[in-house]
Amino acid sequence: MTSIDAAELPVVVIGAGPIGLAAAAHLVERGLNPLVFEAGAAAGAAVRDWSHVRLFSTWDEVIDPAAEKLLAANGWQRPDGATYPTGGDWVESYLKPLADALGDRVRLGTTVTGVSRAGRDRVVDADRDEQPFTVHAVAADGSELRLLARAVVDASGTWAKPGPAGGNGLHAVGERAHAQRIAYRVPDLRDPETRARYAGKRTAVVGSGASAFTALVALAELAASEPGTRALWVLRRGVTSATYGGGSSDQLPARGALGLAAKAAVDAGHADAVTGFRIAEIEANADSTLTLVAEDGTRTEPVDEVITLTGFRPDLSFLDELRLDLDARLQAPVELAPLIDPNVHSCGTVYPHGAKELSHGEKNVYLVGMKSYGRAPTFLAMTGYEQVRSIAAALAGDHEAAERVELTLPETGVCGGSGLFDAPAEEEGGSCCGAPETLQIETIGLAGRPVGS
Template sequence: MSEAKTVAIIGAGPVGLAAAAHVLERGLTPIVLEAGSQIGHAVRQWGHVQMFSPWEYNVDRAAARLLSSTGWNSPEPDQYPAGAELVERYLEPLATKTALASHIETSSRVTDISRVGFDKLKTRGREAAPFEIRYQNGQGPKSVRADAVIDASGTWHSPNPAGANGLRAIGETQAAEQIAYGMPDVLGRDRARYAGKTVAVLGAGHSAIGTLTDLATLATEEPETKPVWLLRGNDPAKAFGGGANDKLAARGALGAAFAALVAAGRIQVESEFRVSHLTNGPRLTVGAGSACCGRQVVADELVVATGFRPDLDFVRELRIQLDPAIECPVALAPLIDPNEHSCGTVRPHGARELAQPEPGFYFAGMKSYGRAPTFLMLTGYEQVRSIAADIAGDHRAAARVELVLPETGVCNRSAAPDASNCCGGPALSDVDACCAADANARQQGKTGRGCAS
């Protein structure tokens, strides 16, 4: 790839634009294709959400260098932006006032990627053939060629369904008008939809607890509002996070505030509730188990916050190797697998872990995580820094680690981690704690780091 000249970047979100900045800084030509009508289209959908990470973690260094020549007024590093602020104060200036402006095409949805003259089966000479990227921009099909491709298209528009088995629940399609996916703006744009209603929220991640927290706030103003938490697992405390031990204070505070709401009975909790079917009508019946004999919750609205999955359809003609469970690059899987990953903190990684058998093609950003949760924007920035260096032939820079990530303060006992590398080392054998930091917290009369129930 040392002779690569043109790099196609799919997605003009934070990571896609950072990729373009690094590519441009390397003397290469970026071509950014954004499916939405504006840059940062997905971020705009959750513009009402305050981010867990402060500005210092949300601005890419190459992007900042580009912006500095425009007289950009950088935000205070310790302030926490909402999604809309991220767009207005960072992404928009980056996309419109820097050299990137002439390299971005919006309303350009990528439909297919292949090698010029080569289908997936053909090998000899494949590496020398440029990529052909086809896209739709409202004027019919278009195509562009590139020497390398970075897919930073994200996963926001392909949410997981309600069904506990990974499939749509029976009746989910028919009940679509009473279902929202992701994190609706309960206190703002979508207030009228949820005020005074019984709203079931399915999921145990930050989107779910953020929505439930907003619904509890709405209930103080509209007393008929009733939030119901549908939890597939049996331990609500696992969703509360690391509290004060979380190095991202806002993330820890959200979990602690949510735990207080649950303890106060302001949120109805239905644990071990694995949705299997939905029946729509004037009200929505959410069922778990068999239709005749299982449990049911009746609600006016359902919010499905069960995570996301990558759209892999347009890369079907490329030679892609993914972990069979997580649908992420194989080398990345052990670092982010929620079944095994013990401390909630992923070590920095780059081109080496993200490269595919198709030379010159890389996943980056949230899409690189496949179905795994807890992606941090800063992780994506390090990914594309390394990828751009790799494409430019600077393999030493590609292999170098230039990032330290904040810890979550959470360990997972069931994963049987190597305690010597987790949360301060192992706990004493006669202490009911998963690690030293958990044990120390308990000795001080605290509830610990979320490691044990």
């Protein structure tokens, strides 16, 4: 193996989402050979799943500079930089054209099943860094692939592993048994079947981040035209001044507007909220409704559906033969973890970082994009683009460029999980014990508003 010239091998990029495709564009710009493996049938497969949701960021903030150069060479027309795309817009007007421009460097329908060092499992030290990586994958037709790579950039994201409803980080008792009644995505209420699922029903929305806000506002709008539609907002923490994010101080105005919309929704009567409620069990009732039971025994009123929006987690299973240096709490690279800790940082207070902070003891393997943040929700696309710019420079041997910071982030409010774990609600009665406190959520129109994702 040591006789193989690493320069002749590709850099394998896992995932053809926004950050994976940007990584490929930067590698091409540096004269390196990327090979992108995408498990989905099309580029941006995860983004397609939330195509109905509008981004917090404008077009100017979600187009990577190296990708734009590659697209411009193919006659691409740049969208209006000041407008806010939906996920669908992002795919059709940017990600799909970018994948097309990269051509056969992108292999769709190909799932990476394992990455290791050639001839070396996780235990073996001998000449480890001198061996290329071996990447195993399965194609859409079921055939198995194995190839060598000089480096691996994992941009596979966290979309495939949503967090469970259980307040202890595990699935609540009964959560799997009632899976057909529990969704883990913001519903697309434009779809007639999805709309019918929630219209006239009582739905519990579990979570305290922007996705939960978006779901609550969408259900509130549905309630305006579908009598009987109600929401129950289940928060693990109390309501504090930071619950709704940065508001008017958020330099990502769309996200600030979403938080303000959720705050303005209080007291109109379309939803109740329970705070300090950590779900332990989901029980079925005789009338086919569900009841959520907290760890302290508190019970909610019956609901028809549950939408769980408690964040996402990285899938590290196919990287198990690599020696990754990950923070025990966040499952993010150890050098990056203190910079993104959601107990301390918002998106805008995360210092821009690159190859140095994303490196592991296993040389030339990088987790990037949302996956690099592990369980932290403070990621922005701009941050991911800076990550892969730095990594491409490092792999090309331009260490000065790799260490240079080329990004200034906007100041923002806390992205999610704000407040101390047992912080009491600012409203009376917000203890995690005893009867749940109730708030009210009003109907808010979504049409034409940038509501975030």
